[in-house]
Amino acid sequence: xxxxxxxxxxxxxxxxxxxxxxxxxxxxxxxxxxxxxxxxxxxxxxxxxxxxxxxxxxxxxxxxxxxxxxxxxxxxxxxxxxxxxxxxxxxxxxxxxxxxxxxxxxxxxxxxxxxxxxxxxxxxxxxxxxxxxxxxxxxxxxxxxxxxxxxxxxxxxxxxxxxxxxxxxxxxxxxxxxxxxxxxxxxxxxxxxxxxxxxxxxxxxxxxxxxxxxxxxxxxxxxxxxxxxxxxxxxxxxxxxxxxxxxxxxxxxxxxxxxxxxxxxxxxxxxxxxxxxxxxxxxxxxxxxxxxxxxxxxxxxxxxxxxxxxxxxxxxxxxxxxxxxxxxxxxxxxxxxxxxxxxxxxxxxxxxxxxxxxxxxxxxxxxxxxxxxxxxxxxxxxxxxxxxxxxxxxxxxxxxxxxxxxxxxxxxxxxxxxxxxxxxxxxxxxxxxxxxxxxxxxxxxxxxxxxxxxxxxxxxxxxxxxxxxxxxxxxxxxxxxxxxxxxxxxxxxxxxxxxxxxxxxxxxxxxx
Amino acid sequence: xxxxxxxxxxxxxxxxxxxxxxxxxxxxxxxxxxxxxxxxxxxxxxxxxxxxxxxxxxxxxxxxxxxxxxxxxxxxxxxxxxxxxxxxxxxxxxxxxxxxxxxxxxxxxxxxxxxxxxxxxxxxxxxxxxxxxxxxxxxxxxxxxxxxxxxxxxxxxxxxxxxxxxxxxx
Numbered sequence: 001x002x003x004x005x006x007x008x009x010x011x012x013x014x015x016x017x018x019x020x021x022x023x024x025x026x027x028x029x030x031x032x033x034x035x036x037x038x039x040x041x042x043x044x045x046x047x048x049x050x051x052x053x054x055x056x057x058x059x060x061x062x063x064x065x066x067x068x069x070x071x072x073x074x075x076x077x078x079x080x081x082x083x084x085x086x087x088x089x090x091x092x093x094x095x096x097x098x099x100x101x102x103x104x105x106x107x108x109x110x111x112x113x114x115x116x117x118x119x120x121x122x123x124x125x126x127x128x129x130x131x132x133x134x135x136x137x138x139x140x141x142x143x144x145x146x147x148x149x150x151x152x153x154x155x156x157x158x159x160x161x162x163x164x165x166x167x168x169x170x171x172x173x174x175x176x177x178x179x180x181x182x183x184x185x186x187x188x189x190x191x192x193x194x195x196x197x198x199x200x201x202x203x204x205x206x207x208x209x210x211x212x213x214x215x216x217x218x219x220x221x222x223x224x225x226x227x228x229x230x231x232x233x234x235x236x237x238x239x240x241x242x243x244x245x246x247x248x249x250x251x252x253x254x255x256x257x258x259x260x261x262x263x264x265x266x267x268x269x270x271x272x273x274x275x276x277x278x279x280x281x282x283x284x285x286x287x288x289x290x291x292x293x294x295x296x297x298x299x300x301x302x303x304x305x306x307x308x309x310x311x312x313x314x315x316x317x318x319x320x321x322x323x324x325x326x327x328x329x330x331x332x333x334x335x336x337x338x339x340x341x342x343x344x345x346x347x348x349x350x351x352x353x354x355x356x357x358x359x360x361x362x363x364x365x366x367x368x369x370x371x372x373x374x375x376x377x378x379x380x381x382x383x384x385x386x387x388x389x390x391x392x393x394x395x396x397x398x399x400x401x402x403x404x405x406x407x408x409x410x411x412x413x414x415x416x417x418x419x420x421x422x423x424x425x426x427x428x429x430x431x432x433x434x435x436x437x438x439x440x441x442x443x444x445x446x447x448x449x450x451x452x453x454x455x456x457x458x459x460x461x462x463x464x465x466x467x468x469x470x471x472x473x474x475x476x477x478x479x480x481x482x483x484x485x486x487x488x489x490x491x492x493x494x495x496x497x498x499x500x501x502x503x504x505x506x507x508x509x510x511x512x
Numbered sequence: 513x514x515x516x517x518x519x520x521x522x523x524x525x526x527x528x529x530x531x532x533x534x535x536x537x538x539x540x541x542x543x544x545x546x547x548x549x550x551x552x553x554x555x556x557x558x559x560x561x562x563x564x565x566x567x568x569x570x571x572x573x574x575x576x577x578x579x580x581x582x583x584x585x586x587x588x589x590x591x592x593x594x595x596x597x598x599x600x601x602x603x604x605x606x607x608x609x610x611x612x613x614x615x616x617x618x619x620x621x622x623x624x625x626x627x628x629x630x631x632x633x634x635x636x637x638x639x640x641x642x643x644x645x646x647x648x649x650x651x652x653x654x655x656x657x658x659x660x661x662x663x664x665x666x667x668x669x670x671x672x673x674x675x676x677x678x679x680x681x682x
Contacts, residue, residue, distance in 0.1 A: 127571070134570030137646075141638035148633040152572050161571040456635070 003269040004030045006498065007260055009247045009286070010276030010438075010477065012040020016230035016241075017491030018274055018476045018498075020071050023237035025504045030268065031239060032260065034246040034438055038231045040276070041437045041444040042486050044222025048424040050374040051315040054223045055428075056437060056444060058363050058381045061214035062485030063226065066140060067492055071233035078229055080217040081368040087216075087332040087361075088325055089186040090414045096324025097186040101216060114180040124177045124187070125212065131165060132213035135482075139489050142465045142497065143455040143481035166451060170199040170208050171339050181338050187212065188342055189334035193361050193383060194484070196308050196448045198346035199339050203451045218331070218368040226486060250275070250286045256471035272472045272498055276491070278439055278446035279303055279459040279479040287470070296469055299460040303479070304453060307430030307442030310354070310387040312404050314380040315373070315424040319364055320415035331367040335360045335414060345386050352392030354403050360384045360411070377423075382407065389430040389441040396429035403427075445484025446477050455481060466494040467501075474498055517625040518652035522677040524618045525664045528610050531618040532588030534663045535608055538580075544658035546651045549575075558582065563595075569643055576601060600631030602644075620659070624652060653677055 006022050008015045011033035023029045037043055041056030060080065068074060082101070090096040097113065100106045103122050111118035138144065144152075153162040164173060170191050174184040188199045191208025198204065219225050231241055246263040250273055259269035275282040283292060283300045292300075319329055336342045336359040345355040363381040366373040373379050384407050391399075404427040412418045430442030437444060447453055456464045459479050466474050466481075476494035478484040499505040524531045534540050538561045542551030550564040559582035566575045580595035584607075592607035606624035613619045626648050628640045656677045 130571040132570070134572055137569060137642055138639060140642055142635070144639055145633065145635040148635045151633065152574070152636065155573045155575065158572045158574075 001267060001269055003259075004028045005270065006030070006272045006274060007032060007268055007270035008274045008276060008476070009250075009260065009282075010034070010040065011038035011227075011231065011241055011243070012276050012477065013042050013227050013230060013486050013488050014477050014491035014494075015040070015274070015276030016227060016234050017067055017071070017488035018276070018495040019234040019239040019241070019491075020230065020237050021492060021495035022498060023234060023239035025499055025502075026238075027502065027504075029234075029239040030270070031234070031241040032245040032247050032262075032268075033241065033243045036244050038241060038243060039224055039227035041439065042223050042227045044224030044372075047313070047426050048315045050377070051379050051424070052222050052372045053313040053379055053426060054363075054365065054381055055313075055426075056311075056433075057223050057486045058365065058383070059214075060217055060219050060223065060226065060486060061211065062487040062489075064136070064139065064487050064489050064492070067488035070492075071230055071488075073226065073229045073233070076229050076232060078225060079220040081220055082217045083331055083368055085331060087190070087334055088322070088328075088330045089182075089189060089334050089336070090322045090324035091182060091337045092413065094323050095182070096322065097182060098325070099186060110180075110183055113182050114178070117178045117180050117183045120177045127161070128209040128212035130161070131206070131209040135210060138455075139482040139487070140493065142493060143458065145456050149455070165205050165209065167202050168205060169202050170204040171343075173205045173208075174199075174339070185336055185338045185342065186334070188339055189336045189359070189361070190214075192336070192342055192345075192359055192385060194308055194385075194445060194449075196304070196306055197450060198343050200343045206451075207449070216332075218363075218365050220369050220371070222365070222369075222372060223486065230488065247286065249288060250282075250470075250473065252287065252291050252470055252473075257473035272474065272501075274474045274476050274494060274498065276475075276477040278305065278443070278477060279463075279475065280305055280440045281438070282475060282477075282479075283468075292469060296460070296462055299462070303459045304448040304450070305441045305443045305446070306448055307387065307389045307433060308349070309358075309383050309385040310400065310403065310407075310430065311428040311433065312382040312384060312407055313426040313428075314382065314408070314422050316364075316378040316380055316418075316421040317423055318376070318417065318421045319367060319378045320362075320380065320411070320421070321417045322415045324414065329364075329367045331364050333362045335362070335411065349386030349388050352388055352390055354387045354391075354399075355385065358384045358386065358407060358410070360407065362411070378421075382411070387430060389434075389443075396431040400427050400429040400432075403429075444478070446479030447483075449483045454483060458483060466490075466497045517623060518648035519621075519623045520649070520652055520656060520678060521619065521621050522656040522660065523613065524620055524660055525616060526618060527616055528588050528612040528618045531610055531620065531663055534659065535610070535620070536585070536587065536591060540662065541659075544655050544662060546654045546658075559593075565597075567643075567647070569647075574601075578602075578604075596629065600629045601640075602626055602629045602632075620656075622652060622656065624648060 005028040008031045011031045019031045086099040088098045107118040153159045190211035195207045247260045248263045251259045257273040345359045348355045361383045366378040433442035458481050476491045480490045539551045542548045552562045554560040563578040576597040583592045585591040590609050594605045596603040604626045609621040611619040
């Protein structure tokens with residue numbers, strides 16, 4: 001019978017990251033990927049002839065520099081294409097704001113709307129950078145206990161900031177710094193990407209601050225380049241990767257994981273089993289009922305998993321020409337003209353309806369990387385919120401194209417040339433995302449990124465440290481700390497815990 | 513628990529005697545360490561002192577009161593010290609070794625081990641290790657620059673300044 005030291009279920013970026021770190025230390029690692037390609041939600045494919053779409057994730061902002069360095073991704077060809085423009089926000093009245101990576105340039109832009117806001121912007125950016133710096137540190141370790149986190153922020157200035165980020169809403173925070181509605185909306189837009197919390201909800205600033213300080217860039221060749229290179233790093237370290245290999249269940253004997261059973265009935269034994277699947281899939285689908293305590297299974301069921309949007313990819317004959325930015329090649333933009341508009345997107349969502357006036361984030365990646373489309377043509381990625389997985393009326397398979405038509409109509413109000421430029425499209429509803437990427441309820445973060453589901457509570461206290469109630473079973477996906485985004489970090493952290501259990505780590509990784 | 517350390521070698525364009533005079537003066541040394549706000553000498557003989565040290569990581573500020581003492585010294589070549597924060601958050605050990613590199617230059621080897629103390633709860637241990645690992649070497653390099661600036665009659669200027677600071681590890 002086939003046997004390995006470690007079997008990893010799923011070749012998404014975290015599974016590949018874990019595979020690298022484990023194989024590098026000499027373990028015999030086998031990665032089993034259900035689909036025919038590696039990469040999970042981080043893949044680029046030519047769906048329409050000549051046009052390469054990022055079928056899932058589009059932004060490398062969360063990719064951790066340590067993972068990039070350890071896996072030698074840049075040395076093997078990973079190229080970031082950075083733009084001086086972070087993103088642009090057009091408004092219905094024909095005006096627009098451009099946010100630059102250069103703070104001074106952005107201040108000059110904001111000053112067109114409010115001189116006072118322009119003076120406050122550097123301070124706000126510093127807050128975002130401070131948050132990002134501490135989050136970068138917290139990401140790379142097992143999650144701290146909440147009570148212990150308070151020990152770190154016991155000085156008044158730290159406590160104030162921590163309190164603001166945890167308990168204020170994005171609106172509260174933005175109101176403190178800025179007076180212009182347009183400026184506030186432009187900044188809030190980034191915070192809503194994939195976020196289940198509306199801008200008026202307490203706890204919402206975290207997403208905003210993290211993205212504002214983010215490493216904005218496009219990856220040459222598409223996001224799939226990241227996972228292709230991660231797979232290369234893992235195989236060069238000695239890991240095996242098998243695609244078209246569906247795991248049907250995790251084998252458990254006497255309370256410990258001993259291997260996996262494939263869909264075709266084959267069994268593969270392993271000393272340790274690592275799941276890159278989301279927590280619900282891992283614990284409720286891949287493990288036979290009755291092998292986990294009811295209380296634990298209940299916690300897994302209660303772990304909120306919810307798609308927030310619908311993905312629309314458009315193949316274009318020409319780039320969108322925004323009324324607010326005439327003649328400019330805009331690589332990234334957001335549609336959300338006010339905080340109230342952004343908030344109202346969530347109203348329909350709460351009641352089981354796709355937003356009647358959705359917010360959207362758009363990336364014309366071919367502006368930065370022309371290799372993604374035929375010469376002079378463009379790929380437009382749209383992430384549109386909000387779109388609930390469960391619909392009160394209708395079925396996504398029946399309504400998604402109509403919804404996409406409305407989205408294109410809406411965007412055409414800002415870029416009148418758009419409708420005539422579309423030569424093809426791919427619409428992925430939450431149901432489609434679930435089907436394509438095997439992610440429960442279409443949530444590619446593997447679980448909502450709300451404070452009650454972060455750090456020591458992600459996905460729950462029993463397995464937030466990557467070990468699970470079943471001995472030798474670990475989780476390494478986005479449903480574990482620090483959460484979603486293409487980072488490779490949950491995989492890195494889980495691997496370190498496994499290496500500690502194998503006695504292969506120099507320093508002790510404190511069990512949590 | 514593997515200790516986290518900073519380790520570097522730097523050249524000071526000054527005689528070994530004046531380099532030693534500076535580096536054995538606790539208050540002067542303290543003024544060169546990034547984050548140190550105050551040094552109180554408790555006992556000049558034994559070189560017991562209390563350092564007020566503030567560290568900032570993102571929006572998190574922590575102020576530590578660190579008690580230090582010299583454990584060994586042979587002028588002008590070597591000194592070793594150890595310390596601990598009064599709240600039990602961290603402990604440290606370190607030292608310098610000086611070698612004359614001609615009449616007007618001194619080669620200084622500096623090492624520092626810092627590690628989380630017993631007061632650190634288990635869930636913060638790895639996190640704080642990461643902070644220490646990231647900061648210790650960087651701050652040691654700045655310390656070296658500050659020492660050079662203070663000791664040398666004509667501190668290095670221009671592009672080659674950091675060429676005289678060689679990081680060994682951290």
